[in-house]
Amino acid sequence: MDQKILKTLDFYAILHTLAHHAATSLGKDRAEKLEPIGDFEEVKRRLKATDEATNVDRLKGGAPFGGIRDITAALHRARIGGMLNTTELLDIATTIFGARRLHKFIEAANEEYEVPLLMGLCGNLADHKPVEEAIRRCIDENAQVLDSASPELARIRQELKTNETRARDRLEQMIRTPSIQKMLQDNIITMRGDRYVIPVKQEYRGHFGGMIHDQSASGATLFIEPESVVQLNNKLRELTLKEQAEIEKILRALTAKVGEVVDDLLNNVDILGELDFIFAKAGLAREQKSTMPRMNDRGFIKIKRGRHPLIAPDKVVPLDIELGNQYSTIIVTGPNTGGKTVSLKCIGLLSLMAMAGLFVPAEEGSQLCVFDAIYADIGDEQSIEQNLSTFSSHMTNIIRILREMTPKSLVLLDELGAGTDPAEGSALAIAILEYIQKMGSRMVATTHYSELKAYAYERQGVINASMEFDVQTLKPTYRLLVGVPGRSNAFAIAERLGLARSIIEHARGQVGEEDQRVESMIATLEENRLTAEAERHTAEQLRREVETLRRELEAERQKFREQRDKLLAKAERDAAEAVAKARREAEEVIAELRRLAKEAAGSVKDHQLIAARRRLDQAVPELRDKSAKAPKKKADRIEPGDEVLVTNLGQKGHVVDIGDTEATVQLGIMKMKVSKANLELVKQAASGGGKAAQPQATSSINRTRDDNTRMELDLRGQNLEDALIEVDRFLDESFLANFGQVYIIHGKGTGILRSGIHDYLRRHKHVKSYRVGNYNEGGIGVTVAELK
Structure with missing residues (x-):
C-alpha cells in the first residue's frame, strides 16, 4: 500500500494509538509496522484472531504479558558463543516463565470460549523450564549471582567477608587511638580502588607508611593505605579476582544452556510478539467501541453509523453509507466546512483498518471490502519548490491514480476539478468520473460543481449525495445524505443574515430557469426526506x-x-x-x-x-378434570323454590326471589344476592315453580359453610359479638352430630377474637377441653375443641 495514502488517510495515527495498547516492545514493534493487505483470506484470519482476543479480554480480562522481554539480541550472541551477562540471563528466564503463564491463561479462556487461532499460536510455544530453573538457581531477582551458584563461589565469598572484617577491624582500631585521631581529617574508613584507606592530614603523611591512593581537591587530605593493612588488601584483591573468574565460569555455563535452545526461544519471541500485537488490537477495539466488520471481495461497502476514530466521541457525527451494490460511484456536493472531506477520509480509513485486521468503530452488521489498493487525492498539495499550482498538484496525483488503479480499487477524490476555470474544471471532472466508472473501480468524489449533480442523476450506477445544512442555525450538521444532491443555500443564508429582499430577488433573477428548477427539486426532496425521517x-x-x-x-x-x-x-x-x-x-x-x-x-x-x-x-377422594363436569343447567329455567348450586362459593341453597340478572338465595341461615351466571340448577321445587316457604328470621352472620353440619367453623373477619353467637350455634349442632372434636378458625390477627373464644369455651357446657392447633392444623390461628 502506498505510504503517502496511509499518511493522507491518518492510518499512521491509528497505529500510534494501537502501539500504546501493546504490553511489550515486541508487540509495539509489530503495531508500528502494521500495513493493510489485499489478501482476502489473510484479512479474514487477522480479523478472526482479533475477535478471539476481544472475547478473551471480555471474559477473562487483560492477558498477562509481564516479564516478557525482547531477548533476540541476547539469543543471537549466545548462538555465536558470546557470554551473556546476568541481566540478559534473567530476562531470558522471565520470558520463559511469561510464555508458560500466557499459555495457561489462553488455555483457561479456551475452556469457556473456543479460540482456535490463539490456541494454535500457543501450541507452538516451547516450554524450557529446566533452563529457567537453572538461571534462577544462580541469579536472583536483582540480577546478582547467588552464593549458592557454586560451592567454589560460596567458599570465595566467605573468605572475602572474613578478610574484609579483618581489614576493617584493624583500621577501626587505628582510628580509635587518640594519638592517631589527631592526624586524621575524619574518623572514617573509606575505599579507593577496591582497597581500604583512611583520610590523613597532609602534614602527617610520613607517620603511616603504606601507599597513597588519592588526595582531596585542596590537597589537604591524603587517602592512605596503612602498611599494616596492605597485605590484607592484597588478599582481598586476590579473592575478588577469583570471585570474578568463578562468576564468569557460571555465566558461561548458563549461556551454554541457553545456546542449546536458541532456535526454540527465538520462535517463542516471535509468537509472543504476535500474541501481544493481537491483544493490542483487542484493546484498541475496546477503547474505540469497535465491532468486527463483515468482509467481502466484490467491492461492496456498507457502513452503519461509522465514526472517524480520531474525532472525539462526543463530537463525531456517525456516517451511514452504501457503495458497490446499486451504484459504484457517489458524488458528494455541498459547501465548504460541511464535512465532505471528513466523510471521505472516514470511508478510506475504516477500509484500511479492516484490511489491516482491525475492528472498525461502526455498528454491528457493517460490511467492508478487501481492495487491491486504495487511492486518494485529498487536500491542497501545492508545492512552491516544484513550481506546481493547486490544480497542477491535484492533476499530477490523479494521473498517477488513473494509471495504477484496477477494477478492484477504491478511489477517493476530494474537490475534483477545483483550482481552474469552472467550465473547464467541471468538464474535466465529468470526463475523469466517466473513465473511472468504465474501469469498474469504486469511487467517492466531492465537488462544488453543480453540473455534476445532473451528471449523477443521469448516469446509471452513479448517485448524488450531500452534507446536510441547517438553514435555521446557518450551521452544517455534518450528516451525509446519500441520494440527495447538495443544495445551494446562498440565498437562504443571505436572507437570514439580513440582506435586503430586493437584492436577493434580483440575484434570483440572474439564475437560469433550469438551475432554479433544479434547486426547487432539491428543496422538495429535502422536505420529503425530513418528513420521512x-x-x-x-x-x-x-x-x-x-x-x-x-x-x-x-x-x-x-x-x-x-x-x-x-x-x-x-x-x-x-x-x-x-x-x-x-x-x-x-x-x-x-x-x-x-x-x-x-x-x-x-x-x-x-x-x-x-x-x-x-x-x-x-371413599378415597379423586382429582377430576373440570372439563369433565356435567353441563350446567341453564339459569333461565331457575324459579323461586328451586334448589341451586352457587358455583363461585361451592355451596347449595334455595332460591327465594329471582330478578333479571340476580337472584336472592337462602344459604343455611344466610341470605345473599348472587349473579344468575353463578347459579346451577340442582333440583326443581315440588310445587312446580311456586315460591318456597320463607325461612324463619335469622341473624345476618356471614358463614363460609353450607347448612350441613361441618367439623370446622371459619370466623375470620367477624367481630367478637357475632362470632360468639355463631360459636354457640356451631357447638350445639356438633354436639347433636356426636362429633368428638371440632375446629374453630379465627385467624391470628391481634388475638382479641382468639382470647374471647377461649373465654367462652372455658365455660361452655358441651366443651370438655380446648387447645391451640398444631403446626399442621393451622397453629395459633385455629382452636381445637374436644366435646363431651
Whole structure:
C-alpha cells in the first residue's frame, strides 16, 4: 500500500494509538509496522484472531504479558558463543516463565470460549523450564549471582567477608587511638580502588607508611593505605579476582544452556510478539467501541453509523453509507466546512483498518471490502519548490491514480476539478468520473460543481449525495445524505443574515430557469426526506414501545406459568398426602376389625372385612378434570323454590326471589344476592315453580359453610359479638352430630377474637377441653375443641 495514502488517510495515527495498547516492545514493534493487505483470506484470519482476543479480554480480562522481554539480541550472541551477562540471563528466564503463564491463561479462556487461532499460536510455544530453573538457581531477582551458584563461589565469598572484617577491624582500631585521631581529617574508613584507606592530614603523611591512593581537591587530605593493612588488601584483591573468574565460569555455563535452545526461544519471541500485537488490537477495539466488520471481495461497502476514530466521541457525527451494490460511484456536493472531506477520509480509513485486521468503530452488521489498493487525492498539495499550482498538484496525483488503479480499487477524490476555470474544471471532472466508472473501480468524489449533480442523476450506477445544512442555525450538521444532491443555500443564508429582499430577488433573477428548477427539486426532496425521517423516528419509537410491552407481557406470562405450575405441584402433593393418610387410616380400620374378629371367635367373616375395605377404597377422594363436569343447567329455567348450586362459593341453597340478572338465595341461615351466571340448577321445587316457604328470621352472620353440619367453623373477619353467637350455634349442632372434636378458625390477627373464644369455651357446657392447633392444623390461628 502506498505510504503517502496511509499518511493522507491518518492510518499512521491509528497505529500510534494501537502501539500504546501493546504490553511489550515486541508487540509495539509489530503495531508500528502494521500495513493493510489485499489478501482476502489473510484479512479474514487477522480479523478472526482479533475477535478471539476481544472475547478473551471480555471474559477473562487483560492477558498477562509481564516479564516478557525482547531477548533476540541476547539469543543471537549466545548462538555465536558470546557470554551473556546476568541481566540478559534473567530476562531470558522471565520470558520463559511469561510464555508458560500466557499459555495457561489462553488455555483457561479456551475452556469457556473456543479460540482456535490463539490456541494454535500457543501450541507452538516451547516450554524450557529446566533452563529457567537453572538461571534462577544462580541469579536472583536483582540480577546478582547467588552464593549458592557454586560451592567454589560460596567458599570465595566467605573468605572475602572474613578478610574484609579483618581489614576493617584493624583500621577501626587505628582510628580509635587518640594519638592517631589527631592526624586524621575524619574518623572514617573509606575505599579507593577496591582497597581500604583512611583520610590523613597532609602534614602527617610520613607517620603511616603504606601507599597513597588519592588526595582531596585542596590537597589537604591524603587517602592512605596503612602498611599494616596492605597485605590484607592484597588478599582481598586476590579473592575478588577469583570471585570474578568463578562468576564468569557460571555465566558461561548458563549461556551454554541457553545456546542449546536458541532456535526454540527465538520462535517463542516471535509468537509472543504476535500474541501481544493481537491483544493490542483487542484493546484498541475496546477503547474505540469497535465491532468486527463483515468482509467481502466484490467491492461492496456498507457502513452503519461509522465514526472517524480520531474525532472525539462526543463530537463525531456517525456516517451511514452504501457503495458497490446499486451504484459504484457517489458524488458528494455541498459547501465548504460541511464535512465532505471528513466523510471521505472516514470511508478510506475504516477500509484500511479492516484490511489491516482491525475492528472498525461502526455498528454491528457493517460490511467492508478487501481492495487491491486504495487511492486518494485529498487536500491542497501545492508545492512552491516544484513550481506546481493547486490544480497542477491535484492533476499530477490523479494521473498517477488513473494509471495504477484496477477494477478492484477504491478511489477517493476530494474537490475534483477545483483550482481552474469552472467550465473547464467541471468538464474535466465529468470526463475523469466517466473513465473511472468504465474501469469498474469504486469511487467517492466531492465537488462544488453543480453540473455534476445532473451528471449523477443521469448516469446509471452513479448517485448524488450531500452534507446536510441547517438553514435555521446557518450551521452544517455534518450528516451525509446519500441520494440527495447538495443544495445551494446562498440565498437562504443571505436572507437570514439580513440582506435586503430586493437584492436577493434580483440575484434570483440572474439564475437560469433550469438551475432554479433544479434547486426547487432539491428543496422538495429535502422536505420529503425530513418528513420521512420524522415518520421513521416516530415508527421506531412506537416499535420500541411495543417491543417493551411485548417483553413485559411475556415476562408476566412466564411468571403466571411458573405460579400455576407451583400451585399444581402443591395440589398434587397435598392430594397424595391426603390419599396416603386415608389409606393408612383404612389399614388401621382393617387391622382393628381383624382384631375384633379374633376376639369375637369368628363372628366377623372375611368377606365382610373385604367389603369394608372396598368401601374404604371407594371413599378415597379423586382429582377430576373440570372439563369433565356435567353441563350446567341453564339459569333461565331457575324459579323461586328451586334448589341451586352457587358455583363461585361451592355451596347449595334455595332460591327465594329471582330478578333479571340476580337472584336472592337462602344459604343455611344466610341470605345473599348472587349473579344468575353463578347459579346451577340442582333440583326443581315440588310445587312446580311456586315460591318456597320463607325461612324463619335469622341473624345476618356471614358463614363460609353450607347448612350441613361441618367439623370446622371459619370466623375470620367477624367481630367478637357475632362470632360468639355463631360459636354457640356451631357447638350445639356438633354436639347433636356426636362429633368428638371440632375446629374453630379465627385467624391470628391481634388475638382479641382468639382470647374471647377461649373465654367462652372455658365455660361452655358441651366443651370438655380446648387447645391451640398444631403446626399442621393451622397453629395459633385455629382452636381445637374436644366435646363431651
